[in-house]
Amino acid sequence: MKRNVYINGIGAVTAQGVWHEQLLAQAEALNQPISVAQQPSYKELIAPAMIRRMSTGIKMGIYAAQQALDEADIALPDAIITGTGLGCLEDSEKFLKNILDNDEQFLTPTSFIQSTHNTVAAQIALRLRCKSYNFTYVHQSVSFESALLDGLLQLQHNEAQTVLVGACDEISDHTYLLLQTIGYIKANGIRETVKESLSPGVNYAEGTTFFGLSTLHTPQSYAMITDVTIQNDLDKDSIAPFVERFLQENGVERNTIDAVVVGINGDTVFDSYYQQFTDLFPQAPAIYYKHIVGQYDTSSAFGLAVAAQILKDQKTPANLLWNTKQTSAYRHVLLYNQFKGRDHSLILMKSC
Amino acid sequence: MATLKEELKGKIISVLNLEDIDVADIQDSDPLFGDGLGLDSIDALELIVLLDKEYGIKLSDPKQGKAIFQSIQTMADYIEANRTK
Amino acid sequence: MASGVAITGIGMISSIGKNVEENLQSLLAERHGISRVENFHTRQKETIMVGEIKLSNAALIRQLSLPEDNNFTRTALLGACAAKEALASANIQDMQAYRTGLISSTSVGGMDFTERHFYAYLEDSTLHKYITSHDAGDSSHKIAAYLGLQGLVTTISTACSSAANAIMLGARMIRSGKLDRAIVGGTDALSKFTINGFNTLMILSDTYCQPFDQNRKGLNLGEAAAYLVLESDELVKKDNKKVLAYLSGYGNANDAFHQTASSEDGEGAFLAMQKAFRMAGLAPQDIDYINVHGTATPNNDLSEGRAMMRLFGNQVPEFSSTKAFTGHTLAAAAAIEAVYSILALQYQTVFANLHFATPMEEFQLQPQTKTKRQAIQHVLSNSFGFGGNCSTLIFSKA
Numbered sequence: 001m002k003r004n005v006y007i008n009g010i011g012a013v014t015a016q017g018v019w020h021e022q023l024l025a026q027a028e029a030l031n032q033p034i035s036v037a038q039q040p041s042y043k044e045l046i047a048p049a050m051i052r053r054m055s056t057g058i059k060m061g062i063y064a065a066q067q068a069l070d071e072a073d074i075a076l077p078d079a080i081i082t083g084t085g086l087g088c089l090e091d092s093e094k095f096l097k098n099i100l101d102n103d104e105q106f107l108t109p110t111s112f113i114q115s116t117h118n119t120v121a122a123q124i125a126l127r128l129r130c131k132s133y134n135f136t137y138v139h140q141s142v143s144f145e146s147a148l149l150d151g152l153l154q155l156q157h158n159e160a161q162t163v164l165v166g167a168c169d170e171i172s173d174h175t176y177l178l179l180q181t182i183g184y185i186k187a188n189g190i191r192e193t194v195k196e197s198l199s200p201g202v203n204y205a206e207g208t209t210f211f212g213l214s215t216l217h218t219p220q221s222y223a224m225i226t227d228v229t230i231q232n233d234l235d236k237d238s239i240a241p242f243v244e245r246f247l248q249e250n251g252v253e254r255n256t257i258d259a260v261v262v263g264i265n266g267d268t269v270f271d272s273y274y275q276q277f278t279d280l281f282p283q284a285p286a287i288y289y290k291h292i293v294g295q296y297d298t299s300s301a302f303g304l305a306v307a308a309q310i311l312k313d314q315k316t317p318a319n320l321l322w323n324t325k326q327t328s329a330y331r332h333v334l335l336y337n338q339f340k341g342r343d344h345s346l347i348l349m350k351s352c
Numbered sequence: 353m354a355t356l357k358e359e360l361k362g363k364i365i366s367v368l369n370l371e372d373i374d375v376a377d378i379q380d381s382d383p384l385f386g387d388g389l390g391l392d393s394i395d396a397l398e399l400i401v402l403l404d405k406e407y408g409i410k411l412s413d414p415k416q417g418k419a420i421f422q423s424i425q426t427m428a429d430y431i432e433a434n435r436t437k
Numbered sequence: 438m439a440s441g442v443a444i445t446g447i448g449m450i451s452s453i454g455k456n457v458e459e460n461l462q463s464l465l466a467e468r469h470g471i472s473r474v475e476n477f478h479t480r481q482k483e484t485i486m487v488g489e490i491k492l493s494n495a496a497l498i499r500q501l502s503l504p505e506d507n508n509f510t511r512t513a514l515l516g517a518c519a520a521k522e523a524l525a526s527a528n529i530q531d532m533q534a535y536r537t538g539l540i541s542s543t544s545v546g547g548m549d550f551t552e553r554h555f556y557a558y559l560e561d562s563t564l565h566k567y568i569t570s571h572d573a574g575d576s577s578h579k580i581a582a583y584l585g586l587q588g589l590v591t592t593i594s595t596a597c598s599s600a601a602n603a604i605m606l607g608a609r610m611i612r613s614g615k616l617d618r619a620i621v622g623g624t625d626a627l628s629k630f631t632i633n634g635f636n637t638l639m640i641l642s643d644t645y646c647q648p649f650d651q652n653r654k655g656l657n658l659g660e661a662a663a664y665l666v667l668e669s670d671e672l673v674k675k676d677n678k679k680v681l682a683y684l685s686g687y688g689n690a691n692d693a694f695h696q697t698a699s700s701e702d703g704e705g706a707f708l709a710m711q712k713a714f715r716m717a718g719l720a721p722q723d724i725d726y727i728n729v730h731g732t733a734t735p736n737n738d739l740s741e742g743r744a745m746m747r748l749f750g751n752q753v754p755e756f757s758s759t760k761a762f763t764g765h766t767l768a769a770a771a772a773i774e775a776v777y778s779i780l781a782l783q784y785q786t787v788f789a790n791l792h793f794a795t796p797m798e799e800f801q802l803q804p805q806t807k808t809k810r811q812a813i814q815h816v817l818s819n820s821f822g823f824g825g826n827c828s829t830l831i832f833s834k835a
Contacts, residue, residue: 052371086571087572112634113823116823117596136595175571230590231588393698
């Protein structure tokens, strides 16, 4: 018998600031090719001896993780599972530049150590002295969803009671410059929001979102996660059967879906996948979020936070609506994300 | 020797990213590791590279560091005796 | 007690062999693959020894019959070779016949190319195709596409325990009914990044590494790739599959002690082993052979030795580190050692812990220094990574 899984806590550091009740309603659409996350103060949370070694991503991850744990009232989770697309980029670049600029001499270990992909998960465990299960997924746009699926299975099958799941990606100058060079990121000087997007590329950013998941339902619980699925490749014609199969496995009809949350990011070619998807739910409001947190491999984690908030509040802030459909109640919400036609994921959620 | 010690304090602060600390905050005989400045084994490795890069001293065994890095004074003494730069 | 998840295929490439059979022959002949770096230039060339696969990227590309304009990094090339063999070994003809997933792992990813072209990318657009090959997930995508797999594809990266974790996740996906079969394992190529990284930690040996030896000086890095095919009981029955071995237990725990060093009493290792035993429904005395993590660093072997003594008391079974054969292949390590564990079961042989001369003074543990035939029912394999990530796998005879 599969147990229910609840989102009991959320934490985030984003281009709009940290997670708080008014974050969504107050958010403004980004219109820069690259936006940095608004950094909170870390001094109260992390000792100076530790902070001095930490990149932006690690600090953001620790902050968001603690925020989620605090809200979910979890002291020591049974599992810590993270996702990241590009890993600890700042430290990777630093170490690599030192190698190249100094011809492999006078290299120091700190940035190498901090560059391993599982550093965020490791640092969280170290701070909490948490000896439980600790995994990190690094697979482009399903890094977060892989982590989520892992956590979900553990909770559903009674291998864990509480799980901390989250994802993080940080900006690093040279790598982001390379992504601009190949047209993934919009060119400097372009000022387009997602809705206005006509030029090649999309607006990138950095950020982190974490969730305190539990099998325990409390009055503060945001929502339930029913299921997650991931697929590496899908052509547009196969979206419908992909979605149908997933819904069927979960005993849900298409017309039961009250709203959809989609990873529309302003990509003039690949956003058409989202059109195919939303066409399957003609009655449902479509909600987007990458216009406020930007594109990065794990920004879809924020989509889950948005869905959770909507299910809790039973309303959607107007600035997140992609279309003009309305619904009287939010019971079942379906999330869909993909990137350049690859790494497709669906997450089914329910109100609680 | 005095300038070397001041120089060392500055370099340590910069290399180890000790943002909240000034050269004036570090006493010559303060313990660098454990209590005192609170440096750890990763910092020891960084200091080994510092010795090489700035003063041309190569330590083949990291364990030698324990004695050398006890304080600014012991570091300065060792550098004075062994520097090749 | 469940019998475990069935393993129906294995494939690998390492410095001691281009495929499983060659690896086995090298192990039996006690022929290691440690040498100097030849495939690329590094300032550390003369001071380190590595388990390098003496095949150029061009040779690997030819072997895989890839088109000339491919953008496979070496990590992806090695992975594709090993995964291809695993699939053939499992006699899989139709990738889409059942719900199949690929769970791979890597730490280097495409860094071997990034470090070559990092600055040149801004000048030379012909190199741009490699920009998107940098991240860890890329090699998994490449391998999946090469195998013609459409389904769940993901990548784990937890440093040196990565492939063990990939194997675990595959097993859990099958047990929970999410997948019918899973191709699981890992791949890592040698790179200047990792060579220099480990060098700054002063844990590389300048000679052949000596796991569990009192005078061990550090590790030899290596490169390799290995994959297992896991299948559900239903599938094994339906297709009348030959089972090579069973994955009967696994566990992951965190040392939560230090970013790179292991705790003195090997707490993370101890917990991981304990979890694996619990899952397998086995007791320590049921283990006949341990393929230890045994990197030959002062820290690991001490910590791991202590953890084994805590768990096994005075009765630590035969153990050896095969890293003296292959080097430490980082994310791939747990995968190649999983294959070696399966070979140990198939051939009822404990493989040698090479270059051992003097027992460590801290305890009475001595590895098995010669290739030894003995009855083996259950093998335990350990892999520990940076960030305190400790993983244990238990394999049982089919």
